[in-house]
Amino acid sequence: MINATGQPQSLLLLGGTSDIALAIAEKYLAVGELRVVLAARPSEQRDTAAARLRGAGAELHTVDFDARDTDTHPEVIDKAFATGDIDVTVVAFGVQGDDEQAWQDHAAAVELARVNYTGALSVGVVLAQHLKTQGHGAIAVLSSVAGERVRRSNFVYGSSKAGTDGFYLGLGEALRPYGVYLTVIRPGQVHTKLTAGKPTAPLAQTAEQVADIAVTAISRRSELVWAPARFRYVMSVLRHVPRVLFRRLPV
Numbered sequence: 001m002i003n004a005t006g007q008p009q010s011l012l013l014l015g016g017t018s019d020i021a022l023a024i025a026e027k028y029l030a031v032g033e034l035r036v037v038l039a040a041r042p043s044e045q046r047d048t049a050a051a052r053l054r055g056a057g058a059e060l061h062t063v064d065f066d067a068r069d070t071d072t073h074p075e076v077i078d079k080a081f082a083t084g085d086i087d088v089t090v091v092a093f094g095v096q097g098d099d100e101q102a103w104q105d106h107a108a109a110v111e112l113a114r115v116n117y118t119g120a121l122s123v124g125v126v127l128a129q130h131l132k133t134q135g136h137g138a139i140a141v142l143s144s145v146a147g148e149r150v151r152r153s154n155f156v157y158g159s160s161k162a163g164t165d166g167f168y169l170g171l172g173e174a175l176r177p178y179g180v181y182l183t184v185i186r187p188g189q190v191h192t193k194l195t196a197g198k199p200t201a202p203l204a205q206t207a208e209q210v211a212d213i214a215v216t217a218i219s220r221r222s223e224l225v226w227a228p229a230r231f232r233y234v235m236s237v238l239r240h241v242p243r244v245l246f247r248r249l250p251v
Helices: 019-029 044-055 070-081 106-134 152-178 207-220 231-238
Strands: 010-014 035-040 059-064 088-091 137-142 180-187 224-227
Touching: 010 019, 019 044, 019 088, 019 137, 019 207, 035 044, 035 070, 044 059, 059 070, 070 106, 088 106, 106 137, 106 152, 106 180, 137 152, 137 207, 152 180, 180 207, 207 224
Parallel strands: 010 035, 010 088, 035 059, 088 137, 137 180, 180 224
Antiparallel strands: none
């Protein structure tokens, strides 16, 4: 159970090699003991992430997880919950790829949608059943401001995040009567593996900064937060800019 100070006893990281997911785990581990289920594809990256969390004091369990392979997701989530109740789940997987290739290459577009939207929906539905039965818990989903108003520059990626964002906000409403709470986190650009080599955007954050916002939001049971918070006001304006003007903006 999450205690009165907002500290969970257990954490499931879906996309367990995510820089932000690992930073969230480390924020919790800095406060107290934590059982962590690290769900990711077997790889050197997963081994490194596991060693990092063990070094921070986690009681660690690993589960093989591939966001693309939706048929295996019920079994993956079953294994994660076999270690005990899960207090907080972080949904942190995603791909971006090349923005121009994504709308001109069929395989690239389908792959992006399969991971970012179909994979996220798949685990969300399975998680919901376990958490309803459990009667408590929280889900934190790493979405993106790119999904709030989809831009020409990355519209395939943005559309996948818009779908994920909408699904999880609705799932939060469906789960609320069962004592389960959901937080959608909308970061701007974050300095992680996903954005390596891309030009730095305004209001860019580090993984640790986003993790601070996420941990606070989860403890407060916030439904939706931006990282940084100023993005809320930026996007409030951009959502209402007429399309003829919006397409001219350097964003």
